[in-house]
Amino acid sequence: MTFTREGFQWTPTTGLQQGLPCEAVIQPPEIIEKPRQVFDVLIIGAGYTGLTAARDLTTAGFKTLMLESRDRVGGRTWTSHVDGYPFEMGGTWVHWFQPHVYRELSRYGMKSELVHCPDYSKKKNHFTFVTKHGRRDMSHEEEQELTARALGKFVDIDGNRGKTVMPFPFNSGWNKVILKFAHMSVADRVEQIKHQLSEEERHAIEAVVLVCSGGTRENSAFLDFLRWWAASNHDYETFMDSVMVFKLKCGQSAFALKFLHESLQTGNLSYSFNTVVSHVDSSGDSAEVRTNDGRQFFAKRIISTIPLNVLTKVHFNPPLDPSKVEASTLKHVNQCVKVHAEVKDPEMRSWSGITYPNNKLLLGAGDGTTPSGNTHIVFFGCEQNHLQPDENVEETLQAIKEFTPMDVERLVFHNWSKDEFAEGAWVWYRPGMEVKYLDALRRRQGGVLFANSDWAEGGWRSFIDGAIQSGTEAALIIKDELQPKKLNSRI
Amino acid sequence: MTFTREGFQWTPTTGLQQGLPCEAVIQPPEIIEKPRQVFDVLIIGAGYTGLTAARDLTTAGFKTLMLESRDRVGGRTWTSHVDGYPFEMGGTWVHWFQPHVYRELSRYGMKSELVHCPDYSKKKNHFTFVTKHGRRDMSHEEEQELTARALGKFVDIDGNRGKTVMPFPFNSGWNKVILKFAHMSVADRVEQIKHQLSEEERHAIEAVVLVCSGGTRENSAFLDFLRWWAASNHDYETFMDSVMVFKLKCGQSAFALKFLHESLQTGNLSYSFNTVVSHVDSSGDSAEVRTNDGRQFFAKRIISTIPLNVLTKVHFNPPLDPSKVEASTLKHVNQCVKVHAEVKDPEMRSWSGITYPNNKLLLGAGDGTTPSGNTHIVFFGCEQNHLQPDENVEETLQAIKEFTPMDVERLVFHNWSKDEFAEGAWVWYRPGMEVKYLDALRRRQGGVLFANSDWAEGGWRSFIDGAIQSGTEAALIIKDELQPKKLNSRI
Numbered sequence: 007m008t009f010t011r012e013g014f015q016w017t018p019t020t021g022l023q024q025g026l027p028c029e030a031v032i033q034p035p036e037i038i039e040k041p042r043q044v045f046d047v048l049i050i051g052a053g054y055t056g057l058t059a060a061r062d063l064t065t066a067g068f069k070t071l072m073l074e075s076r077d078r079v080g081g082r083t084w085t086s087h088v089d090g091y092p093f094e095m096g097g098t099w100v101h102w103f104q105p106h107v108y109r110e111l112s113r114y115g116m117k118s119e120l121v122h123c124p125d126y127s128k129k130k131n132h133f134t135f136v137t138k139h140g141r142r143d144m145s146h147e148e149e150q151e152l153t154a155r156a157l158g159k160f161v162d163i164d165g166n167r168g169k170t171v172m173p174f175p176f177n178s179g180w181n182k183v184i185l186k187f188a189h190m191s192v193a194d195r196v197e198q199i200k201h202q203l204s205e206e207e208r209h210a211i212e213a214v215v216l217v218c219s220g221g222t223r224e225n226s227a228f229l230d231f232l233r234w235w236a237a238s239n240h241d242y243e244t245f246m247d248s249v250m251v252f253k254l255k256c257g258q259s260a261f262a263l264k265f266l267h268e269s270l271q272t273g274n275l276s277y278s279f280n281t282v283v284s285h286v287d288s289s290g291d292s293a294e295v296r297t298n299d300g301r302q303f304f305a306k307r308i309i310s311t312i313p314l315n316v317l318t319k320v321h322f323n324p325p326l327d328p329s330k331v332e333a334s335t336l337k338h339v340n341q342c343v344k345v346h347a348e349v350k351d352p353e354m355r356s357w358s359g360i361t362y363p364n365n366k367l368l369l370g371a372g373d374g375t376t377p378s379g380n381t382h383i384v385f386f387g388c389e390q391n392h393l394q395p396d397e398n399v400e401e402t403l404q405a406i407k408e409f410t411p412m413d414v415e416r417l418v419f420h421n422w423s424k425d426e427f428a429e430g431a432w433v434w435y436r437p438g439m440e441v442k443y444l445d446a447l448r449r450r451q452g453g454v455l456f457a458n459s460d461w462a463e464g465g466w467r468s469f470i471d472g473a474i475q476s477g478t479e480a481a482l483i484i485k486d487e488l489q490p491k492k493l494n495s496r497i
Numbered sequence: 498m499t500f501t502r503e504g505f506q507w508t509p510t511t512g513l514q515q516g517l518p519c520e521a522v523i524q525p526p527e528i529i530e531k532p533r534q535v536f537d538v539l540i541i542g543a544g545y546t547g548l549t550a551a552r553d554l555t556t557a558g559f560k561t562l563m564l565e566s567r568d569r570v571g572g573r574t575w576t577s578h579v580d581g582y583p584f585e586m587g588g589t590w591v592h593w594f595q596p597h598v599y600r601e602l603s604r605y606g607m608k609s610e611l612v613h614c615p616d617y618s619k620k621k622n623h624f625t626f627v628t629k630h631g632r633r634d635m636s637h638e639e640e641q642e643l644t645a646r647a648l649g650k651f652v653d654i655d656g657n658r659g660k661t662v663m664p665f666p667f668n669s670g671w672n673k674v675i676l677k678f679a680h681m682s683v684a685d686r687v688e689q690i691k692h693q694l695s696e697e698e699r700h701a702i703e704a705v706v707l708v709c710s711g712g713t714r715e716n717s718a719f720l721d722f723l724r725w726w727a728a729s730n731h732d733y734e735t736f737m738d739s740v741m742v743f744k745l746k747c748g749q750s751a752f753a754l755k756f757l758h759e760s761l762q763t764g765n766l767s768y769s770f771n772t773v774v775s776h777v778d779s780s781g782d783s784a785e786v787r788t789n790d791g792r793q794f795f796a797k798r799i800i801s802t803i804p805l806n807v808l809t810k811v812h813f814n815p816p817l818d819p820s821k822v823e824a825s826t827l828k829h830v831n832q833c834v835k836v837h838a839e840v841k842d843p844e845m846r847s848w849s850g851i852t853y854p855n856n857k858l859l860l861g862a863g864d865g866t867t868p869s870g871n872t873h874i875v876f877f878g879c880e881q882n883h884l885q886p887d888e889n890v891e892e893t894l895q896a897i898k899e900f901t902p903m904d905v906e907r908l909v910f911h912n913w914s915k916d917e918f919a920e921g922a923w924v925w926y927r928p929g930m931e932v933k934y935l936d937a938l939r940r941r942q943g944g945v946l947f948a949n950s951d952w953a954e955g956g957w958r959s960f961i962d963g964a965i966q967s968g969t970e971a972a973l974i975i976k977d978e979l980q981p982k983k984l985n986s987r988i
Contacts, residue, residue: 065557065976102667102956103730105596105603112596112955113969117667176593176608239594239735247730271980464603465593478604485556489762 008033010078012425013086013095014396016417022399026086026095026418030078030259032266035279038071044292044304045071045276047484050283050320051311053081054097054470055457057265058110058477059309059484064274066485071303072277073295075427078259079266082313082428083470085257088418091376092257093346095420096431097470098384099123101248103238104471106464106478111254114264119254123373126356134359134410137209149358153214154242156207159199160215161232163187167240168232175236175465178229179441187232189438192216193223213362217369218249219434221339222390227435230468237465250371258470286310287323288453307453307484311477314338314447314460315429322454329446330456333439338460341423342431343367343387345395347406348416354381359409366393366405380415396421432468433460455480499524501569503916504577504586505887507908513890517577517586517909521569521750523757526770529562535783535795536562536767537979541774541811542802544572545588545961546948548756549601549968550800550975555765557976562794563768564786566918569750570757573804573919574961576748579909582867583748584837586911587922588961589875590614592739594729595962597955597969602745605755610745614864617847625850625901628700640849644705645733647698650690651706652723654678658731659723666727666956669720670932680929683707683722684714704853708860709740710925712830713881718926721959728956741862749961777801778814779944798944798975802968805829805938805951806920813945820937821947824930829951831959832914833922834858834878836886838897839907845872850900857884857896871906887912923959924951946971 008031016022047063049056052074063070078084083097100120102108111117126146133149135142144152164170164183171187174180190198192215196208203211212223218234219226238245254261269275285296286308295303312320317334326334345367358371367385374382385406387393395402395417403414422431447461457480462472499522507513538554540547543565554561569575574588591611593599602608617637624640626633635643655661655674662678665671681689683706687699694702703714709725710717729736745752760766776787777799786794803811808825817825836858849862858876865873876897878884886893886908894905913922938952948971953963 067558102596102728103594105593105599108596109600109966109969112667112966113973115970117665117954120665122664173613174608174611176603237593239730239732239738241730241732241735244730244732244735273981463608475600475603478600482604 007087010076010084012076012078012084013418013420015088016399017415022396027088028078028084028086028259030080030084030262032079032277032279035077036277038276038278041303043069044306045069046305046488047071047307047309048073048293048295048303048305049309049311050286050295051081052076052079052277052279053311054083054262054473055311055459055477055480056081056309057262058474059457059481060269060275061265062478062481063484064269064272066489068274068485068488070269070275071305072275073281073283073297073303074277074279075282077279080259080262081311081473082422082431083258083262085259086418087257088416089377091374091382093382093418094253094258095344096422097258098253099250100254100470101252103244103248104466104469106466106474107469107471110474111261114261116254116256116261119256120252121255123251123253123371125372128356129353130351131356134357135206136359136361136365136408137205138364139205146358152206153210156203156210157214157242157245159202159207160195160211161235161240168235169240172232172236175233176463178233178236184229185441187228188441190228191224191437192219192226192228192231194437195228196223209362210360213360213368216388216390217386219339220342220388220431221434222388225339225389225436227437227440229440230434233465233467283320285321285323286454288451289323293453306488307455309455309457309480309484311458313428313458314433316427322451324451327446327449327451329443333443333447336436336439338430338433338435338439339389340431340434341389341392343393343395344419344422345385345402345406346418347383347385347412347414348376348380349383350380350413350415352379352381354383354412357383357410361408363390365408366391366401367408370406370409383412392423394421394423395419396424434468455483498578501567501575503567503569503575504909504911506579507890508906513887518579519569519575519577519750521571521575521753523570523768523770526568527768529767529769532794534560535797536560537796538562538798538800538975539564539784539786539794539796540800540802541777541786542572543567543570543768543770544802545574545753545964546802546950546968546971547572547800548753548760549965550948550972551760551766552756553969553972554975555760555763557980559765559976559979561760561766562796563766564772564774564788564794565768565770566773568770571750571753572802572964573913573922574749574753576750577909578748579907580868582865582873584873584909585744585749586835587913588749589744590741591745591961592743594735594739595957595960597957597965598960598962601965602752605752607745607747607752610747611743612746614742614744614862616863619847620844621842622847625848626697627850627852627856627899628696629855630696637849643697644701647694647701648705648733648736650693650698651686651702652726652731659726660731663723663727666724667954669724669727675720676932678719678723679932681719682715682928683710683717683719685928686719687714700853701851704851704859707879707881708877710830711833711879711922712925713879716830716880716927718928718931720931721925724956724958774811776812776814777945779942780814784944797979798946800946800948800971800975802949804919804949805924807918813942815942818937818940818942820934824934824938827927827930829921829924829926829930830880831922831925832880832883834884834886835910835913835922836876836878836893836897837909838874838876838903838905839867839871840874841871841904841906843870843872845874845903848874848901852899854881856899857882857892858899861897861900874903883914885912885914886910887915925959946974
């Protein structure tokens, strides 16, 4: 097993250690065929967007160079197998209602890798709800009833759970009435319906929505939540099933590697990891890309998959569209904290809980059982009460124990807030950003295409699904442009 | 506009005419580059399965020959534009929860082609329910409440709307408890729950399920319905939205042509329409295909997309697996009757109705408004009380008027029961067929792959989605086999 320099692990005996086992680290880290050639396409980034574009372009016969800052594929999604158990450090859950990711899982014969994460067959089969009013254990049925009722009120802007105002999740502006809600924050929406909400309902809404946004009540756009909801056919159970129920037994990295291997088999893919792009110059006939270590590469087309929050770290010539710069400087809000805990009690497998608003972690849920019989619980925090787990393990353990007493044998996590190549997790816009910047973020600049789940034109923007969609679309555009037209038909 | 010899149109002035305008008819009907070459792949059939496989293989550089019996692409899905209005003669509705079809719609930039068929804004905004106990008009809310309640009972085999017994729609045998239901017919299931059902509920179940199956109460498997339901996340509203709500403004044929055009642009696709395959011989080094008009073609691999009900019409050597022959001889049950009526009253746009069990058409629903302001209503019948609309227009008009009086200005339809290349509509198995034959139907025989939505390994088997999935999978298998391995990495 190879190791990545990313991620952290803590155990009581070893203390905190940086770097984790990861099959997504590619050896050798660089294979470049004729580095001085003008490649057909140069792809910046080997996350799902870049991997999908590389796969589609190399299999169509285009000479493609993929440059990646990290030592691994997958971007904001990667798996670490620790003692035989796959911990998902970023993107995790998928569903067959997410068309682009599921099409690929199906195509790669991985449908049977899906496992159902909640398992309510063990003894500690309940939900712990800690608010400033105290602590209450309830059954999962009660939990679901409460959350469904609360979120139902949150999204019900039209008497039809949002379905009238946003019937097409992939085109959230289809009904112009939506513009009334474009500048609304989560806090604004809660304020609007506060008289309809019990204290418990309000806490449930805010905790669940902040786990989705990774931001604060004030800086998280309501519209992003409505889109997730619409993508789930405006239904609570479908929503939960789509976002936090099914993960891959083999781990996401095994899936990501499928794209890489299919690309490599064509003989058309060159790549270099640990390669930070500093300059993209598309002012000439062919585009030029320079790296931090002083190398230069040339290509007819560039696909930049650089995430929103770090887009301005690269120097573009001609310069980035001012709207792109503005959006990237503002940044999206998602500072999600995701911490995996391995706890000794196998009965905790059926447990979940929320502590809000006074804890540094908001939500925890039994997500699996390790080979040694421990329970894997995944915890989430957000920008509100932000936690840096690598800076303070004690505080992290304390936040975990706020939910309910448990014996933590291991912590595993990636601090996405400090990740220099992402500066945050999946995209969640500030109020007003979507209507103001989305078109600009999607716009190509000459030979440079900008593709990322952060501005995908789909219901599942911000998901792995949106990344695969973005890579698919960018590859098709370039294929149409570069492909010699051999139309052997008059039609 | 080109014309196909398929389909029928009737108006009071012209009477019944065979053949309809159809952009899916390809001109010229044949372009074969070097007919004596050994093609990489020969694809039998230009439905969505064949088109998808052709697209994936030609774009990957493989020389592909596609042979099609009909004069058009699309198989059991095609559109006729009559006076500027797209009538869908077969497959029609799609949804973003159908991953394979939606991935392609998204990739081809066609997401905004989706239109919402029900429109409850006109005056005749009600549902007519005619049973042997009489006629009742109700609101669409009452209709939905009745149907949701009735279907909820029908699928509730586990106290969890089927979700415990069939959690994974794409793997219906995942929970072996399902085997208890494998031999159950729709009639059996209704019998099992008859004491829980009102007469209205029973009529609603049978009518809706028979529109789905196209068969009879006795010959339609319960399991097929449960899979559709599971694919819709075990939810009534999602189910309806997925199967009968969203169609393409431009028509399905415009979508099908995208695959063909992308294939043609590569220069790797040869094709011949009006070409009926009679023999497939894969006993030698390369496979040989003979046609009814005495031509021979050779290829390294064959993809047969011949539907279940007509599979034995082609002579295979080595012979077809006996299980394949048995299944094809038994046939699936779907003898769906689909008749489009253009009616004079624009207010009928908001109407829908069921007449069951005494009418030859079971269900009708306003589906669009024609450019001349008429309402397009789509009607469905099944094998029970089977109707041959081309043989008796008067009987067809009479069946339509059984719902409610209307002034029919035009009928448009395709008689799938008499279609020699399909002998039925989308697949719906007899009780027991799925567990007995599905594995065998999917099995390749040497260089011949069998790909069709009729046995797709997905939640949306029998849908366009399953066809695209099947073509995708077959193409990948062949690509992996034929592609020279140029792995430029030691990983």
